[in-house]
Amino acid sequence: MDAILNPFESIGKFILKTINDLGSIVIYMGEALLSIPRYRINFNNLIEQMIFIGMDSFYVVGLTGFFTGMVLSLQAYYAAKVVGVTYMIGPTVTLAMTRELGPVLTALMITARCGSSMASEIGTMKVTEQIDALEVMAVDPYYYLAVPRILAAIIMLPIMAILCSLIGIIGGYVVYAYFLGLNHVTYIEKIYQYINLGDIYGGLLKSVFFGAILATISTFKGFETTGGAKGIGKFTTQAVVLSSICILLADYLFTSILF
Amino acid sequence: MITLYQLSKSFNGKKVLDNLNMRFKERRITVIIGRSGGGKSVMLKHIIGLIKPDSGRVLIDGIDMNTLKKKELNEIRKKFGMVFQDGALFDSLSVFENVAFPLRQHLNLPEEDIRYKVYSILNDVGLNGHESKMPSEISGGMRKRVAVARALILNPEIMLFDEPTTGLDPIMSDVINNLVVSMHDKFKFTGIIISHDIKGAYKTGDEIAMLYNGKIIEVGTPEEFKDSKNPIINQFVSGSMNGPIIL
Ligand SMILES: Nc1ncnc2c1ncn2[C@@H]1O[C@H](COP(=O)(O)OP(=O)(O)O)[C@@H](O)[C@H]1O
Ligand SMILES: [Mg+2]
Numbered sequence: 001m002d003a004i005l006n007p008f009e010s011i012g013k014f015i016l017k018t019i020n021d022l023g024s025i026v027i028y029m030g031e032a033l034l035s036i037p038r039y040r041i042n043f044n045n046l047i048e049q050m051i052f053i054g055m056d057s058f059y060v061v062g063l064t065g066f067f068t069g070m071v072l073s074l075q076a077y078y079a080a081k082v083v084g085v086t087y088m089i090g091p092t093v094t095l096a097m098t099r100e101l102g103p104v105l106t107a108l109m110i111t112a113r114c115g116s117s118m119a120s121e122i123g124t125m126k127v128t129e130q131i132d133a134l135e136v137m138a139v140d141p142y143y144y145l146a147v148p149r150i151l152a153a154i155i156m157l158p159i160m161a162i163l164c165s166l167i168g169i170i171g172g173y174v175v176y177a178y179f180l181g182l183n184h185v186t187y188i189e190k191i192y193q194y195i196n197l198g199d200i201y202g203g204l205l206k207s208v209f210f211g212a213i214l215a216t217i218s219t220f221k222g223f224e225t226t227g228g229a230k231g232i233g234k235f236t237t238q239a240v241v242l243s244s245i246c247i248l249l250a251d252y253l254f255t256s257i258l259f
Numbered sequence: 260m261i262t263l264y265q266l267s268k269s270f271n272g273k274k275v276l277d278n279l280n281m282r283f284k285e286r287r288i289t290v291i292i293g294r295s296g297g298g299k300s301v302m303l304k305h306i307i308g309l310i311k312p313d314s315g316r317v318l319i320d321g322i323d324m325n326t327l328k329k330k331e332l333n334e335i336r337k338k339f340g341m342v343f344q345d346g347a348l349f350d351s352l353s354v355f356e357n358v359a360f361p362l363r364q365h366l367n368l369p370e371e372d373i374r375y376k377v378y379s380i381l382n383d384v385g386l387n388g389h390e391s392k393m394p395s396e397i398s399g400g401m402r403k404r405v406a407v408a409r410a411l412i413l414n415p416e417i418m419l420f421d422e423p424t425t426g427l428d429p430i431m432s433d434v435i436n437n438l439v440v441s442m443h444d445k446f447k448f449t450g451i452i453i454s455h456d457i458k459g460a461y462k463t464g465d466e467i468a469m470l471y472n473g474k475i476i477e478v479g480t481p482e483e484f485k486d487s488k489n490p491i492i493n494q495f496v497s498g499s500m501n502g503p504i505i506l
Contacts, residue, residue, distance in 0.1 A: 125349075132309055133347040137361050138333040 021242060028142075028223075029216045032150055035143050042148060049152035053114050054160060060113055064105050065097070065164035069171025072096055077180055086180075090187040091194035093172035094165075098195070098203045099259065102165030104251050107157060107210035111243045115218035118149055119239035122222025123232040131223070146219040150212060157211030158204040165203065202258045209250055214243040260285055261306060261417065261449065266315035267473075268301060275301050277473030278315070288443055288450035289478075290460040292495065293470035294504070299453040300344065302470065303419050306451065307339055308332055319417075337365065340410030340448070341419040345426075346402040348394040348409070354381070355390035358409045365413065380408045383445070384438060400431035404438065411442060418443075420452040424459050436462050457496050461485075469495065471504075 076092045122145055125131050134141040169191070177184035221239035225231050261283040268276040275298040283289050293299050304310040305317050308324045317324040319335055327335065348357050358377045362368055368376075381387055384404040394402055403423055410418060423439065424432035436459045443450055454460050460467050461481040468478040469492055477489055487493060494502030 128345065128350075129343045129347040130349055132304075133341070133343060133349075135309060136307055136336060136339060136341045137364065138336040139364050140329075140333075 018242070018245075022246075025217055025220050028220050029212070032142055032146050032216065032219075035140065035147060041151070042144075045144075045148040046152055049148045050156050052117075053110060053152050054156040057110055057113055057160060058163070060109050061106050061160050061164045062167050064109050065102065065167035066171040068101055068105060069093055069097060069168030069173075070175045072101075072168070073172035073175040073180075077176075086182055087186045087190050088194075089172070089176055089182075090169075090189075090191045094169050094191045094195050095199060097165040097168040097172075098162075098200045100203075100251070100255070102168060103157075103161040103203045103207045103210060104247065106161040106164045106207065107214060107247045108244055110153070110157065110160065110211075111214045111218070111240055111247065114153075115214045115243050116236050116240050118215065118218040119222040119225075119236040120232050122146075122219055123225030123235050126223060126225045127228055127231060141223070146216075146223075149219055150215040153211035153215035154208055155211075157214075158207040161203060161207040161210075162200070165200075199259075202254075205258070206251065206254045209254070210247050213246050213250060217243045217246060260318075260320055261451070262316075262318040263302070263305070264316040264318065266302075266305060266317065267313050268298075268305070268310065269313055274473055276305070276312070276315075279470075279474055281468060281475045281478070283449060283451060284466060285449050286447050287465040288439070288452060288463055289466045289468060290452045290454055290464035291468050291470055291475075292454055292457065292460055294495075295455065297470055298473060299470055300421055303341075303421055303451065303453055307336065307341060307419060337413065338416045339419060340413065340415035340417070342403070342406045342410050342421060342423055344421040346394070346406040348402055348405055350394050352394075353390065354386070354392050354394070354397070354405050357394065357405055358390075358412055360409065361413050376412060377408075380412055381405075383411075383442065384408045385434075400427050400434065403427070403435055407435075407438060407442065411446060414446060416448060418446075418448040418450045420450070422453050422455070424454065424456050432456060432459060439463050457498070 072093045073089055076089045077086060080086045080088055080092075122131070125145070131141045131145075134144060173184065173187055176182050176187045218239040221235045221242070225235040227234070263279055263281040266276050266279040267274070279302065291299055291302065301310060305312055306319075306324075308317070308327075311325055319338070322335065324332070324335065348354075349360065352360065355377055358380060359373050362373050362376060377390070378387065381390060384407055386401060386404055386408065389397060389401065394405070397405070407420075407423070420439065423435050427435065439450065439452065440463055442448075450463075452460075452463060461484075464481055466478060467481055467484045468475050470476075471491055477484075477487065477492055479487070484492065484496065487496075490503050494504050500506065
């Protein structure tokens with residue numbers, strides 16, 4: 001009987017823990033956002049984070065976008081060929097990239113790359129008493145460490161998402177024009193014809209929220225860290241998993257509201 | 260004036276501080292001795308409000324630390340400097356930037372003034388020439404000295420030291436003990452030092468207090484401690500495993 005119930009018990013525990021976490025994170029997010037207008041922003045710190053989230057993530061995000069666009073173009077071709085609408089491949093790739101895959105894949109890649117390092121960096125500071133040292137020096141650690149990261153993520157995610165989408169469209173174009181040997185003018189023309197700015201704005205709006213989600217959760221998990229080197233590993237993993245789940249969940253909610 | 264009044268704190272059902280009472284003399288150095296894991300760091304963290312007591316009070320100049328709002332607490336904390344057990348230096352900042360950190364956060368000084376202050380305090384702790392190194396590039400003794408410099412830079416009224424000599428060789432321990440004494444002569448802070456280095460305690464302390472079973476069981480000058488009739492203190496001072504202390 002136990003063997004049957006155990007998996008359910010652990011699923012239940014997982015759900016309870018996730019909900020509990022989410023509650024604390026919402027409170028934490030509120031506090032972090034409220035503390036923004038109370039203090040002056042440290043621009044050096046903010047720019048450093050923006051470079052880390054943006055410029056330094058360019059290759060990962062670009063490659064992800066490029067291959068995704070290529071695959072989309074190829075898959076769309078198999079379907080479109082059957083009904084003879086291969087001219088719709090361009091708009092299909094563009095729509096998928098700008099509305100969904102650009103924002104979501106960018107957010108997931110940046111979670112893996114930057115969310116994990118936010119959590120482990122702050123986690124290390126927590127277990128080596130550097131966070132305590134900040135508090136003792138009358139510096140609010142949430143403001144000093146969390147606010148620039150959250151702001152930087154909110155600013156950079158839409159920019160990276162639009163780059164990802166653009167590179168994805170180029171990837172689709174490469175497959176369309178060179179591998180499939182179709183007319184490249186059609187690809188571009190049909191994109192202009194079928195895509196409107198609303199599709200792009202929707203994706204950008206999502207990205208803003210994804211940035212807030214991943215940076216808030218990752219810094220939160222950093223501050224929660226206890227238990228030495230092992231704890232840092234554990235909480236970093238939790239940061240990435242929880243951020244990813246929340247991004248996918250938020251994506252569904254946004255899509256059902258926005259489009 | 261720092262007063263601890265009937266302070267109690269438990270972690271996971273285990274009593275670490277148990278109705279602890281203590282009064283620290285102003286402008287003097289008090290050394291708290293006690294066994295590892297005995298709650299010395301917990302007591303120190305109560306004084307600066309990093310840990311909240313289950314019951315009892317921490318009074319700084321008559322103000323109860325635990326009734327304060329965040330802003331008021333931060334004002335009070337500017338009176339303090341604290342040296343953590345492992346230094347707690349910011350490992351992403353150089354020695355110079357670590358020491359300059361409190362200045363940059365709290366005072367709007369021109370860069371030359373910051374440089375002047377940082378260089379002069381680094382000189383005081385015997386670290387000129389190392390300002391551009393990262394914390395990972397310097398020895399444990401040097402890290403402790405950087406931590407002391409960082410804690411002193413705003414000229415605090417109260418200095419808290421958590422085991423400043425633990426993990427150092429005997430000669431470096433002596434260097435740090437001398438540094439604490441000379442800095443005290445220069446800056447005249449109220450000093451609270453946690454230690455289990457009894458030799459260092461005699462050297463640096465105007466008063467010594469022993470924490471045992473969550474209470475301060477005796478307070479006295481180094482001479483009074485040496486001549487103590489209390490068998491617990493005799494056992495601790497002589498460093499013997501035989502005696503009334505339950506292991
Ligand atoms: N934040 C904490 N959470 C749980 N237990 C703690 C915490 N801080 C200290 N303790 C426990 O309190 C006891 C006293 O610790 P501490 O004050 O660090 O001892 P020491 O006298 O060596 O400085 C230890 O048993 C430690 O495990
Ligand atoms: Mg300790």
